Amino acid sequence: MAITTEPRPVDAQAPVAPPPTVLPMTHTARPWADGSTALLIDHATKRFKPGRSKKCVTAVDAVTLTVERGEVYGILGANGGGKSTLIRLVSTLLTLDSGRIEVFGHDVAKDELAVKQLINRVSVDAAFFKKLSPYENLVYAARLYGLPAGDARREAERILARLGIARSRLGSPLEQMSRGMQQKVAIARAILTSPTLLLLDEPTTGLDPRSKLEVQAFIEEITAMHDATILLTTHDLAEADRLCDRLAILNDGRLVVEGTPDELKHKVAAEHDLPATLESVFMTWTGRTLDDDLEIQEND
Ligand SMILES: Nc1ncnc2c1ncn2[C@@H]1O[C@H](COP(=O)(O)OP(=O)(O)OP(=O)(O)O)[C@@H](O)[C@H]1O
């Protein structure tokens, strides 16, 4: 399996494009972004039956979207909107009731093993193997992705050096490191393989402001340096604006609007006469304010 983590050479002779009239996709500078489809979600539907007497909840309701290779695609939505369920469906942790999901052309239902080798899911608390050290985590992940043992060790050392973890800390359990560093180690598993689909479910929720910025910068670094495609959920609209090429809002399991951050801001201003901000976008298409959402989380 090819391991490509070095920056690709940029063609200095490439003609300079005229200023675009349409809003640009920020990932066009990524050389591996060839317009191919990294993730295809086609009328994906998932229902849960919470209790015996209660009726079914349609957590993900006929969601259709595609994510191009190299793109960072964000999913916003109020609590319970279906974001994590959609991520779990892509990661093969849950099975679809109907619809189709393909990761780099591999069907999640028919080709689960191939899909698992192409994805890396990081959830809010990076709960994976906290008893293992950063080094063990990366070597283990590399072996799962099919790298030979020697390559796995070399890659783990190289990535950990890049993360700036002191040699003396490489053998300590992950749980003894800061939450920000834990998230970075979890995300770094994605640069073991190429191409890769990184599924980030609220990767910065609960981090202090400085760690949050560090993790965001690391995500940006990965998208600039590595053939990674990212599907990301967040409640932080500034983070969505900073990191995402395109955004969708999931409301009650349905995809209600999709576009680049700038397209959505212009749309809400033009169609609803509201300030051109992602806050207005969120309010308009979820019917809630962010404060409503935070109150629900606090009362959970
Ligand atoms: N395992 C489950 N069993 C039953 N219901 C579930 C299960 N997982 C999710 N749900 C329900 O599906 C709906 C979508 O939940 P999901 O966790 O996907 O939302 P979310 O958008 O990730 O929310 P949050 O912003 O709070 O993380 C909710 O109504 C939730 O209660």
Ligand SMILES: [Mg+2]
């Ligand atoms: Mg969630």
